[in-house]
Amino acid sequence: MTRDRQDRILTYLSRAGTWVTAGQLADVLGVTPRSIRSYVTAIKSRAAPNTVVEAGPNGYRINADAYAAFLSTAEAGGTETPRDRLYGIVRRLVDSPDGLDVFDLAASLHVAESTVESDLSRVRLLLSEAELSLTRRGSTVALDGTELARRRLLSRMFREETERGMIELEAIQREFSSQSLSEFKTDLIDMLSERNYALNDYGIDNVLLHIAIAVDRVSKNRPVPEPEEASVAAADGIPAALSALIATHFDTVLGAADIDYLAYLITTRAAMRTQDIADSSYLNRADLDVVRSIVRSAGEEYLVDLSDEDFITRLTLHVQNLLRRAHEHSYSRNPLARSIKTSYPMIYELAVYIASQLQTHGAVEINDDEIAYIAMHVGAHLQQRAGSDDLLRCVLVCPNYYDMHLLLRDRITLLLGDAVEVVRVVTRSDVSWADLDADLVLTTIEPPVPDESIVVIQPFFTEGDADRVRHVITRVRRVHRRALIKDEVLQYFDASLFVRNAGAKDEADMIRQLGDLMVARGIIEKAYVDGAIERERMSSTAFTDSLAVPHAMAMTAKSTSIAIAVNESSMPWGENRVNVVALIAFSASERASFQRIFDQFVEVFSEREDVLRIVKKSVDFGAFIDELVRTMDS
Secondary structure, three states, X not given: OHHHHHHHHHHHHHXXXXXXXXXXXXXXXXXXXXXXXXXXXXXXXXXXXOOOEEEEOOEEEEOHHHHHHHHHHHHOOOOOOHHHHHHHHHHXXXXXXXXXXXXXXXXXXXXXXXHHHXXXXXXXXXXXXXXXXXXXXXXXXXXXXXXXXXXXXXXXXXXXXXXXXXXXXXXXXXXXXXXXXXXXXXXXXXXXXXXXXEEOHHHHHHHHHHHHHHHHHHHOOOOOOOOXXXXXXXXXXXXXXXXXXXXXXXXXXXXXXXXXXXXXXXXXXXXXXXXXXXXXXXXXXXXXXXXXXXXXXXXXXXXXXXXXXHHHHHHHHHHHHHHHHHHOOOOOOOOOHHHHHHHOHHHHHHHHHHHHHHHHHHOOOOOHHHHHHHXXXXXXXXXXXXXXXXXXXXXXXXXXXXXXXXXXXXXXXXXXXXXXXXXXXXXOOOOOHHHOOOOEEEEOOOOOOOOOOEEEOOOOOOHHHHHHHHHHHHHHHHHHHHHHHHHHHHOOOOHHHEEEXXXXXXXXXXXXXXXXXXXXXXXXXXXXXXXXXXXXXXXOOEOOOOEEOOOOOOOOOOOOEEEEEEEXXXXXXXXXXXXXXXXXXXXXXXXXXXXXXXXXXXXXOOOHHHHHHHHHHOOOHHHHHHHHHHHHHO
């Protein structure tokens, strides 16, 4: 636990990229500032002679170069943690069909027998989640379970050891002695492309892990048993081609059972036939109808257009593979899950709705990684349909000098055409600045009064100019977004729905406390509270490191309202710790507001410094509103 907390400090400081106080770190971890100081001391000891964490009057910050060197040392096996020892014991058990002697194991690990006994207790807990068990006869312990379950456990442990989420080929090669994995991946991609498969690179790396494990296990005479069904990819010749590639690159011949299983993983995790994408007649009609119905329902519920047949076809292909994985509890890892959830909460929420319907239809459980893949489909579709609505209206001020203003306009369009639309060009020097009706003004002459929406540029527009303008565009968009929702959001708050330093034992308890306030005012029924708890169980609503936004998926409130708890001490929420919990209840009549408000409300609480200021100064409801307005206006 202590080592895990040290690693969480390093991860948090790395993401922050600036000074963070001991109090802030303590709040994130749910410990005291004194504990933080002891953890940092331990980190310095682990990382010596490199100074990974710098300390100063403003708190702590990461030394990026030293941290990179520290990670490289750890990945190369330079340090061992209790988790490393635990996973090492499991690997030995997986490789020892006759079991291990506890006394010999303790001696080889240079630890006491009591330490090994303690580790074995943790091993049993780990195995209980992997359809495996630990048997014991005297001093000998052994694993009991299928070969496939053992491989899944190896895969899961490896992924958990890759802290940053992305599966790295070099790490797989080190762990399973598969030195030609990169070249194998290149040839595998070529083989699939030749067969007209569209590829998912995240999925391919996941499959490569399974292939490396299979090669390693077969080399130790541990194949999987023969399958009951033929490979789903046999018609494309994938099993035979895959077998030949593995034999060429790893000098290992896998049996039919192994090859069929790996081909199945490829076609359900890493690739889809382009002919299936282009022609829905290849799809199972029942699956297509189910997805179309779910998508129509999602569109009606959230007032978005998801009716495009190409989108529905692609999503159905994905869903077919997703349901196969879910039935086997063999989910596809998505390294972007956290960033998608934080950066695009509304899109993620749409994906949660679709996943909830699929869970009911398929009698399966869909986890956050798979929800994020659905969100990627939804987000890509919505992004394509966004068109020019997101472009800022721009006026260019460039006093006439032959055709210089035309060249400048063309240059701006070339470098910034994805962000702005030049709607007017002013070629006079006597500009009526107050009459320039636009989101952004780019000018080659100085305005009489500086303004945040006016940017002075050079007549010869450079990439440096473009970078400066993009920073302004980001700020202008944020101000516009927040201005659009400020008045609307503020009307949903009420003093009777504000709580300061609410104590709750868990997420469900906090949701009930806030829900009871709404029920007492006749805003929602108890069923809405139950629905919010059910939604929370499906996927955590902690969309940022500081904010949770629990809500039910049904918009059944009598009027849209927000009950909010602002807590000085953070509380656990999913895998996060949050200081602010906002139970949002939307009414059906204000369904159109959901999209506009949901994303922007989360964005307001996305900056840790803003949240800490709100938490510190919100001594009562009035002070909370004042700080919220200040943040929205910034």
